[in-house]
Each structure stands twice: as C-alpha cells, then as structure tokens.
Amino acid sequence: MDKQLKYRTRHLNIEFSQIIETEAINMVFQPIVNLATGKILGYEALCRGPKESPLHLPDELFKTARLSNKVAALDELARKKAIEAFIPFLKDYKLFINMTPLAMSNYDFFASSTFECLEDNNVNTSNLVIEITEQCPIDLVENYNNIIKDIKSLGIKVALDDVGSGYSGLKTILKVMPDYLKLDMDLTHNIHKDTLKENLIKGLIHMSNYCNMKIIVEGIECKEELETLISLGAYGGQGYFLQRPTDSPEDISLECKEIFKTYLSKLNL
Known part of the structure; x- marks a missing residue:
C-alpha cells in the first residue's frame, strides 16, 4: 500500500469513527408499491453518510465499516435512526430496515x-420488516435461527434481499422462510425484452404464493419493466422509475400513477 492510499484509508477510518460516535448518518426512504393497486405499501430505509463527506454514498460507507471491523455498529445505528425518523409514518406504512448477516x-x-428503540417509542411492530441482505452466507452465522425466531416472535416480518444473486438462493430461502422475497435488480433489467426472465419471475411468483411469501421486485427503471411486472402479478415493486430515495417518504411519480390508473381501468372493463 503506497503512502497516499495509506493516508486516505487512515483519514476515512478516523472520519468513520467520528460518524459512528456522533451518529452522523442520514436515512433516506424509497417507496415499495403494491403492483396490483398502485398504492404504497411501505418504504425501505437506506443509509447515507454526511452529505459533504467522502463516506456519503453507502458503498464507501460500508466498505470503510468492513475495513474497520465495525459493520455491526453501523448496521445497528442505521436501524435505530430509521425507526426514529419513520415513527410518524409507521401507523400507515411498513418500514423495511436492513440487517446484514455480518x-x-x-x-x-x-x-x-x-429493540430498545421499539420499546421507547411504543412502535407497532406489525409494520416493521427486517430485510436480510446477501453479503455473506447466513448459515455461517452462529445461532441465526434463534435470532430470526426472536425477531418474528414480536410480530416483525422478515424479508430476504437480492434473491437471485450472491448468497440469497433457494437454500437460504428454505433456512429463513421469509415473509417477503426481494428479487435482485438484475432479474428486472430489460425484463420486457427477455422471455426467460419473464418465465423465471412467473415461476418465482407461483412458488411464493404457494409458500405464503410475497415477491417484491427491485430495480424498476422504466415504464416497460413496470408494465411487464404488473402483468406478471408480482406483489410489490421498487426502483428509480417509481421514485428515488428521498430524505422523507414521498409518493410515486405522476407518470407511474397514470400507468396504474390505466391498468386498473382495463381490469374494470
């Protein structure tokens, strides 16, 4: 490692420690939409560093956390901040908050x-969803089964993120038995041009219905992808086309509302 890289790494580690110590992270919220109705069912909380910091974007923030061996501290802080920021909306919407197996x-x-934050704020846990990300195999985590059991015992739902990529495969689905399956954006990209992707997602939707799980499709970035996923019967959708992450929960775009309006009017013919 050359001197410049060493200096940058040391500087980022110091800044990261200050961020954790002062709880200087920000949460942004991206809507998750019921594709059968066009109504927002909830929001995913996403973590950001201070806006002027080189650690603002999540990739750099979590990379530094891993190098500092402080992923757990960042992960826990993000959940606490997300719950605190979302309390005014929890009565009406679900809050999806991330937890990495690391x-x-x-x-x-x-x-x-x-848990302390939930108790202090008297949170309605039925509207809370713990979203397990795919950064490492969950079966490498000691006692993960009891952790998930504890979470579910409070009425909190569990989602498995990035299904179809990395470690979030069929084996993990069987181990976790989540309430929601969030399909990786690679399965969404250009789905309207790919019959194989359409048939694969159709099969996953059929499986999820049989297993009492709900499919949420991530990475919707254009009108054609949204229309295809609506027609396939996916339960939920998320992506930049619907709405980008914002500092406070916002509605979907007017263009998307018109797409849903057109779809629903056809159903009522």
Whole structure:
C-alpha cells in the first residue's frame, strides 16, 4: 500500500469513527408499491453518510465499516435512526430496515438498541420488516435461527434481499422462510425484452404464493419493466422509475400513477 492510499484509508477510518460516535448518518426512504393497486405499501430505509463527506454514498460507507471491523455498529445505528425518523409514518406504512448477516454474529435482539428503540417509542411492530441482505452466507452465522425466531416472535416480518444473486438462493430461502422475497435488480433489467426472465419471475411468483411469501421486485427503471411486472402479478415493486430515495417518504411519480390508473381501468372493463 503506497503512502497516499495509506493516508486516505487512515483519514476515512478516523472520519468513520467520528460518524459512528456522533451518529452522523442520514436515512433516506424509497417507496415499495403494491403492483396490483398502485398504492404504497411501505418504504425501505437506506443509509447515507454526511452529505459533504467522502463516506456519503453507502458503498464507501460500508466498505470503510468492513475495513474497520465495525459493520455491526453501523448496521445497528442505521436501524435505530430509521425507526426514529419513520415513527410518524409507521401507523400507515411498513418500514423495511436492513440487517446484514455480518452483523448477526453474537447478536442478541432483545439486548439491542433496535429493540430498545421499539420499546421507547411504543412502535407497532406489525409494520416493521427486517430485510436480510446477501453479503455473506447466513448459515455461517452462529445461532441465526434463534435470532430470526426472536425477531418474528414480536410480530416483525422478515424479508430476504437480492434473491437471485450472491448468497440469497433457494437454500437460504428454505433456512429463513421469509415473509417477503426481494428479487435482485438484475432479474428486472430489460425484463420486457427477455422471455426467460419473464418465465423465471412467473415461476418465482407461483412458488411464493404457494409458500405464503410475497415477491417484491427491485430495480424498476422504466415504464416497460413496470408494465411487464404488473402483468406478471408480482406483489410489490421498487426502483428509480417509481421514485428515488428521498430524505422523507414521498409518493410515486405522476407518470407511474397514470400507468396504474390505466391498468386498473382495463381490469374494470
């Protein structure tokens, strides 16, 4: 490692420690839409560093967290901040908050600041969804089964993120038995031009219905992708075309509302 890289790494580590110490992260919220109705069913909370910081974007922020061996601290802080920021909306919408398997080792949910935040704010846990990301195999996490059992015992739902990529495969679905399957954006990209992708997602939707799970498709970035996924019967959708992440929860775009309006009017003919 050359001197310039060493200096940059050291500087980022110092800045990251200050961010954690002062809880200087920001949460943004992206809507998740019921594709049968066009109504927002919930929002995913996404973590950002301070706006003027080189650690503003999540990739750099979590990369520094891994290098500092502080993924668990960042993960826990993000959940706490997300719940606190979303409390005014929890009565009407679900809140999807992330948990990485890297942060689950030796994790005691009932002793966590997440649980403390739920208790302090008298949160309706039925509208909370813990979204397990795919950064490492969940079966490498000691006692993960009991952790998920503890989470579900409070009425909190569980989602499995990035299904179809990385470690979020069929084996993980069987182990976690999530309430929601969030399909990776690679399966969404140009789905209107790819019959194989259409048939694959159609099969996953059929499987999820049989197993009492709900499919949420990520990465919707154009009108044609949205229309195709509506026609396939996917439960939920998320992506830049519907709405980008914003500082506070916002509605979907007017263009998307018109697409849903047209779709629903055809159903009523």
